[in-house]
Amino acid sequence: MIGRPVSPARPTARPDLPSLPVQEVLGDVVDALDDAGVAVLEAPPGAGKTTLVPLAMRDARWLTGRIVVLEPRRIAARAAAERMADLLGEPVGRTVGVTTREDKRTSAATVVEVVTEGVLVRRLQHDPTAEGIGAVVLDEFHERSIEADLALAFSLECRRAIRDDLRLLVMSATLEGSRVAALLGNAPVVTSRGRVYDVETRHEPVPVDADIGQATAAAVRRTLPGTDGDLLVFLPGQREIRRAAGALSGIDAEVLQLYGALPAAEQRRALQPVAGRRRVVLSTDIAESSLTVPGVRVVVDAGWARRPRFDPTSGMSRLHTVRVSRASADQRRGRAAREGEGVCVRLWPEHEALAGHAPPSIAEEDLAPTALEVAAWGTDVVDLSLLDQPPAATWEAARDLLLGLDALGTDGRLTDHGRAMADLPVHPRLAHMALRADRPQQRLAAELAALLGERDVMLGGDADLERRVRALRGERVGAVRAPTMTRVRRDADRLHRRIGGGTGAPLTDVGPLVALAYPDRIARSRGQRGVFTMAGGRGATLPERDPLAGEALLAIAHVDRGTTQARVYLAAGLDEAAVEPMVRVGDHVAWEGGDVVARRQRRLGALVLSESPLATPDPDRLLAALLEGVRATELRALGWSRSAQDLRDRLRHLHHGAAADGWPAVDDDTLLAELEEWLAPFLTRARRRSDLERVDLHTALMSRVPYALHGRLDEAAPTHLAVPSGSRIRVDYSGEQPVLAVKLQEMFGATDGPRIAGEPVLLHLLSPAQRPVQVTDDLAGFWERGYPEVRAELRGRYAKHPWLEDPLAATPTRHTKRRAAGG
Incomplete structure (x- = not known):
């Protein structure tokens, strides 16, 4: 409940809506939005917030337009719209509508419109006043997608700058509501405690190197006999779901799959209970919070999730299978307690420490689309109301990519080309390709953009993109994923209608078009089959048996970062003539291999296609190369005389x-x-x-x-000093104290050693063989204490040299006794 009294004149519950836990705070939510204009609703999974809260807001006195409800996934958006429409006894498209990339069912009568997150961002970009929208509800905000972060930031700016009547409600199951409330300007936080059923939690650890699908299927087989109700099984991805489904063949239950790429009809089937027969629903994390799977009393959680991570240094993303966070694990366990007491089986040790929350998408994913959206919005990212700012390196890499694609000018602002890119519902790379394709190529460009915007349409096989285009056009070139192919064809048609153009490009244009989108991934063979170097400088590999492995040049579209070499998944062959417009001729003057090199090069990124010696390099670049060499050798390249x-x-x-x-x-x-x-x-x-x-x-x-x-x-620092014999001896300043190395006999008669600037010089008194016999800056002390011992040891060995018993009475000399006597 919120921290203020609820008016006793009006009950908070709505008798026209189902009796779900969130009923007790519906009035509080409506009142909070009336008073503050913004609010946060914290409610656990199963409380009914997704369906009941928007319906309760329909009759609010402050509502000035449509209620737009953002759901993080298409399947959740459709399910939420269908559930709300069913509660009203209407079809979707009347009071409750839905809009996704693939589906739009709304009418003039629509009051509640459920949309996927990117839809609202697009609308705000086209109309920053949010005309016709009275309230925005961001559901399941704890999932922290980039689109949700942007939708909230843009909506907040719209409310603060233009539309103070626009209401904003953020709903979450596990996110710390106080952080969101502070972002909204100290918004009131409404809490629904939900209906709490006990969940028996069991830990049945499996080895971390075990096959996830097989191990999870074995846990399901063990769990089925001693439990009641349907089972919801969490696995990291489709591969593990398919493997588990195969391993569960023959069990006494209906095995269903649930993930985002499934056709809508199959998704609905997984969400509808079957009377008289148990179900085992194998799902990705899509069922953690966005969806309700009725009938579930048992959860089997493999404990893994698949997340993309972007590496700004390589410009590539890679899917990582990671241990779930504690918040996600709790969400999954809660799915077993929506309808009564349940059981949760966790396939990791009870003592294993889990991270509190998964990192937000803005911290891990490719930010090029986000940077384009922010540039189109016309502000700096630091000025947006974001819970977390993007990592500086990733943001800079995204901006650099947009600059290379001509989406941004040198002043950092969006160009006309960039604005056209932002209007297309594809990644900036693919938008650039579609817009820069020649008119006859535009149908092919639309097909490639659709193919590359989805998961691979082929089931196995090689990396050849041309084969995918032939399959898209109806040729029988191998097994395909039919649902994915259907979506790709629809997206290609939709994009082609947007960009227009002809249909006459040959398939040999696939490579040049891919090169437009991924100029940094044009790759040249290293002379070994399947081994390439990309224009960005990183190595890339294909299996030797792949038909593209023998190509001299490749245009690579899909690649992961790999460990030592990037792994190529989708690419096309490329003729050198096709990349000639991208080739840059320039002078390369640098310190390499221990010397200065000066060459004129034809380059494609990091790839040097050809080069020749440069006779007259630019003097400034030559100087810079020489200085770099001095730095690289730490001054050793200089001739120190x-x-x-x-x-x-x-x-x-x-x-x-x-x-x-x-x-x-x-x-x-x-x-x-x-x-x-x-x-x-x-x-x-x-x-x-x-x-x-x-x-x-x-x-x-x-x-x-x-x-x-x-x-x-x-x-101040003389090079030589005179000694009693008359010699001038070089001073050595290489140590901490100046040193004078002088023959012992040349110092006869002197009681004080030489000084520089009043400070004593360290004497290295030498034998006739020029070896130090004493190191001292106390000459008088040496004559008194050290000299007798030195004389006794050396006078027999060097009999030709004077070794007088009283050195202070002796005549200093650099000669032998005979020469000193004039002999």
């Missing part, structure tokens, strides 16, 4: 020293980040890696030193 390395070491010492002000950083990260500033001016004549090795890096590094500091460099 002794002079340049010494200067770099001196500058590094000064930058980190006590008087560091003004001295530039010369560490790898800084030099790499600032290549354009200090190195680029010295590469004006460089063309290849060998030229990098000849760059005057000493001068280039000095260009980083402020001019005012040039005269102070030798004073």
Whole structure:
């Protein structure tokens, strides 16, 4: 119930409607919409919200037009309309109507119209004022389809900007109502607690690697004898449903199938109980909440669902079989308790942790159609009232695709071509193909769009799309899915009427048309049968026995991401002449294979069709390639001379020293980040890696030193220091402290070591063999404590050199005793 008193003058129940749990809050829903204009209804499965709430809204004093009820699936829309019409004793099309892509039954008398979600989005795109609509009801919103998210966002914007009399009601079984209420502007939340029957929940785990269809069928056989009523069995997809149906052959019950692609008559059959005989209904998640399957007292739940996931880096989607969420599992279990106490058999361990809710579709699916809808609406996605914003990478990939299909201009706005694409009820890729096809090709384009918008019409076989077109035209080229073929023919006719055009294109045009829709999936053979590279850069494979495996070029339509290589499901052969208009000739200048390459290329995306050496590459691109090479090699491609390395070491010492002000950083990260500033001016004549090795890096590094500091460099960090013998010794700045490597005898007589900028230099005192015998910055201490031991050890080995007992009284020399004596 909502958190305010209900008027005692009017009962909440409607005696003209069935006595279902939601009856107790019907008045609250109508009043909430009267007061606030928006509301959220939380009601469990079986409460009756789908059929009773719209009927209860018909007589509301605030209603100014038709009540549009959005259902997430076509089968649910038809079932809801038929149930409401039956309650009124009328046929569908009078008070209650239905509109889906395939079915439209409405009249001037229609007050409640049940539609699939895309229908309302289309209407709002064509008429943002929602003329003739008084209320929008979004049913089963917890399923979180992209179309439902958009329908709610567009309706909210319409209500806030134009139609404050438009009522919005969001109904859900499991979604947290407070989030939706906040999105609606703190809308009142009405709660129906429903009729609660006990459900005995059993866990009968099966191995995760077991065949889902077979394992579920075995569980059904075990469950049937000890239970009453019909069984509703949840499986992830059609393949598992067919496998389970085969494994249940011969059981004492009628086995029925229920999924979206079934013909309407077969769907109705699964939804209607048969007196005197038990039924086993094998269903996808379509029966979780959108549909009521009467007579069910037992649920067998395999615990899996099939969800598409889009990869923005590859531009491909793949169906994944995933464990159901806790919310979905609870919905499924609730199906056993609609008419009385029931049983739910779960085929996974009781201790297994399930995610709370499945991710919303906007987080996982291809967003190109959504991006086109949002662009047609004329706003940025961040400005829409969405429960969840789309992932940035997926959204950017969708926008990039629309830009490549000329649906968006460089300013990001919808083009005239994009608006025409948005008006067609197919994926943007297929809309682009249909609109850009030549007039004689337009019938073939409509057929391809219909074929590619549905599941494969062929039962098995190869990947050849031409064969599908021949089958669509009535040729006997293999076994087909008859219901799917019927829908495809109807959709092709409908689309052809929309775009017009002729019918004279040969089947050899299939490949070029597919290439229009999927330019990034044009693929070239790698020279091995069935192995290709797509224009997007990813590899793709066909079985070697497939007739298309030997083609030099393919136009690929349906492909999954695969693991290491994409798997091709539908494609057509392609002549190189057909892709010539898509070929781009350009100069390729880059760092590759350890050097600069400069070539003129004929490219199709990532595919290089031909190339030739480029004699005069663009200087800016050449410079960019050289700098990229320097970055790729982390400065190792440069010719670091002794002079340049010494200067770099001196500058590094000064930058980190006590008087560091003004001295530039010369560490790898800084030099790499600032290549354009200090190195680029010295590469004006460089063309290849060998030229990098000849760059005057000493001068280039000095260009980083402020001019005012040039005269102070030798004073602040001298290259050499004089020692008592008169020698000038090079200072090594490569370590943390400057080092002077000097022969021990050259320091005789000195009590203090040399200093730079007042700081002591680290002395490496060398033997006559130029090996360090002592490392110290305390020379006086060495003479006192270390020298006696060194003298005792080395004077016999190096007898020609002076080893006076008193080093402070000795004359410093770099020579032997004989040379020092003038001998």
